[in-house]
Structures are given as structure tokens and as C-alpha cells.
Amino acid sequence: MRDETGPSRLGRWEEHVELPLFAMSFVYLGGYTVWVLAWQAAAVWRDVGLTVMLAAWAVFAGDYAVRLVLSGEGRRFVRSHWLDSLVLLLPLLRPLRLVKLYTTVQHRRSDQPWMNLYARVITYAGLASVLLAFTAALTVYQAERGAPGATIRTFGDSLWWAASTITTVGYGDAVPITAEGRLVAVGLMSCGLALLGAVTGSFSSWVIEIFRRESRDAPRPPER
Incomplete structure (x- = not known):
């Protein structure tokens, strides 16, 4: 049975979830778009947009909690992964994680850069x-x-x-x-x-x- 370190476990988790989370960020953006632009439409549309946003944010929060546990850093994780913490508070800033997405997908696919x-x-x-x-x-x-x-x-x-x-x-x-x-x-x-x-x-x-x-x-x- 392998005894993996915190960073290795965190890296394996990120390899599996980075791409789905990037797709989820567009779901969040879509919900936010509906919530903002449908302010003069029927109230049900704003409710739909808000529900989508909350559901996507719950996924982001769950991912952050898993990263926190797998890192083994405790409170230091908030400072050492400040971009993850900022994106959790402001999910609309997730485009700034594009570099992390590319690095993760590149590591999974090939050693040669695209x-x-x-x-x-x-x-x-x-x-x-x-x-x-x-x-x-x-x-x-x-x-x-x-x-x-x-x-x-x-x-x-x-x-x-x-x-x-x-x-x-x-x-x-x-x-x-x-x-x-x-x-x-x-x-x-x-x-x-x-x-x-x-x-x-x-x-x-x-x-x-x-x-x-x-x-x-x-x-x-x-x-x-």
C-alpha cells in the first residue's frame, strides 16, 4: 500500500478535477449572467440563475475543502495557495487559473508542450x-x-x-x-x-x- 505525501495526493486530485472545475466555472458564469440580465424578466429566471450559482459555488467549496485536507498544511494552505482562496471568495476570477489548468492537462497528456x-x-x-x-x-x-x-x-x-x-x-x-x-x-x-x-x-x-x-x-x- 503506497504511503503518499500530502503534495503527491494533492497533485493527483488536481489532475482529476481541474478540467471539470474549469467547465463548472462556465456554469457559474452562465448562472451569474442569467441572474444579472434577467432582472426585468420573470422572477423564476433570477431564481434559476441564483440556484445555478449556489450549486456551482458548493462544488468549488467542496473542492477547496478536499485540497485543504489533502495538502496536510492546515491553515498554511490559505496563504500558500492564496489564488485558490481568492477564487473561492470571488468565483468570477477563476479565469486567472488558466495557467494551472494548462499545466495539469499537459501533465496528464504528454511530456511535450502543446x-x-x-x-x-x-x-x-x-x-x-x-x-x-x-x-x-x-x-x-x-x-x-x-x-x-x-x-x-x-x-x-x-x-x-x-x-x-x-x-x-x-x-x-x-x-x-x-x-x-x-x-x-x-x-x-x-x-x-x-x-x-x-x-x-x-x-x-x-x-x-x-x-x-x-x-x-x-x-x-x-x-x-
């Missing part, structure tokens, strides 16, 4: 940016739609604001005025700077690497 480093960074940053912008648009729309003097009155306005904010353009025609909306805006701007910086840096490094490789492989002129 994509090179530059492609991985660009893909991660692109997907995370889209998902974070969409969830931020939902949250800000929920906070702003009934506020007096709000410039974000429709979900389309909120999507436009999220796109201009995460790309650091900031036209200023649609801005949040509530405390909750501005808090989300600060978080989205911070994530936007980090993610777009990662994309720009990786793309520049990739182009430089191509030019360096071409220069190395180019035939040299004959010596006189």
Missing part, C-alpha cells in the same frame, strides 16, 4: 482578458443600471466600457459612478495592464527570436 512559451503566454492572456472583461461588464452593469446619473444604462454600454478599460484606452463616455463599479474598474485596469503587458512582451520576444534565428541561419558572404 505550444511554445510565447504562444502559451499570449493565449492565456487573451482568454483571461476576454473572460475578465465579460464578468466585469456584468458586475458593473448590475451596480450601475439603477444609479442616479449613471452613464452605463445598458449591458451594451457596460461591454463597451469593459473593452475600453481593459485595453487602457478609456474614452470616458461611459464611466462607473458607484463605489462597487469603481472598485471593479480598478481591478480590471490592473489586470488589463498586466495581461496586455504580458502579451506585448511575449510578442516582442517572439519577433526578436525569429529575427535572431534568421540571422543565425542566413548564409554568410564568402570571405575575400
Whole structure:
């Protein structure tokens, strides 16, 4: 009978549940979308959305409890796995775990990476940016739609604001005025700077690497 350590047991658990949990994050996002956008529809739709959200969050909480037990770290698990703890409190931030998802799936499938480093960074940053912008648009729309003097009155306005904010353009025609909306805006701007910086840096490094490789492989002129 194998006597596995805490980290090995935790790793085996993550290999089995990371992909289903990623799918569950879209279930949660779907429930949140219905709950926010159906505010003028029949109450049953908001109830359905809320039920889906609570069910998905219960799955996340159960997974977190299992990770806590398997790690054998006790309270230190909260600090050493701070992203897991943050995502449990704010499930809409689960797109930030895309790196963990890729690492887990890659470890299960093959030792050879599917994509090179530059492609991985660009893909991660692109997907995370889209998902974070969409969830931020939902949250800000929920906070702003009934506020007096709000410039974000429709979900389309909120999507436009999220796109201009995460790309650091900031036209200023649609801005949040509530405390909750501005808090989300600060978080989205911070994530936007980090993610777009990662994309720009990786793309520049990739182009430089191509030019360096071409220069190395180019035939040299004959010596006189």
C-alpha cells in the first residue's frame, strides 16, 4: 500500500478535477449572467440563475475543502495557495487559473508542450482578458443600471466600457459612478495592464527570436 505525501495526493486530485472545475466555472458564469440580465424578466429566471450559482459555488467549496485536507498544511494552505482562496471568495476570477489548468492537462497528456512559451503566454492572456472583461461588464452593469446619473444604462454600454478599460484606452463616455463599479474598474485596469503587458512582451520576444534565428541561419558572404 503506497504511503503518499500530502503534495503527491494533492497533485493527483488536481489532475482529476481541474478540467471539470474549469467547465463548472462556465456554469457559474452562465448562472451569474442569467441572474444579472434577467432582472426585468420573470422572477423564476433570477431564481434559476441564483440556484445555478449556489450549486456551482458548493462544488468549488467542496473542492477547496478536499485540497485543504489533502495538502496536510492546515491553515498554511490559505496563504500558500492564496489564488485558490481568492477564487473561492470571488468565483468570477477563476479565469486567472488558466495557467494551472494548462499545466495539469499537459501533465496528464504528454511530456511535450502543446505550444511554445510565447504562444502559451499570449493565449492565456487573451482568454483571461476576454473572460475578465465579460464578468466585469456584468458586475458593473448590475451596480450601475439603477444609479442616479449613471452613464452605463445598458449591458451594451457596460461591454463597451469593459473593452475600453481593459485595453487602457478609456474614452470616458461611459464611466462607473458607484463605489462597487469603481472598485471593479480598478481591478480590471490592473489586470488589463498586466495581461496586455504580458502579451506585448511575449510578442516582442517572439519577433526578436525569429529575427535572431534568421540571422543565425542566413548564409554568410564568402570571405575575400
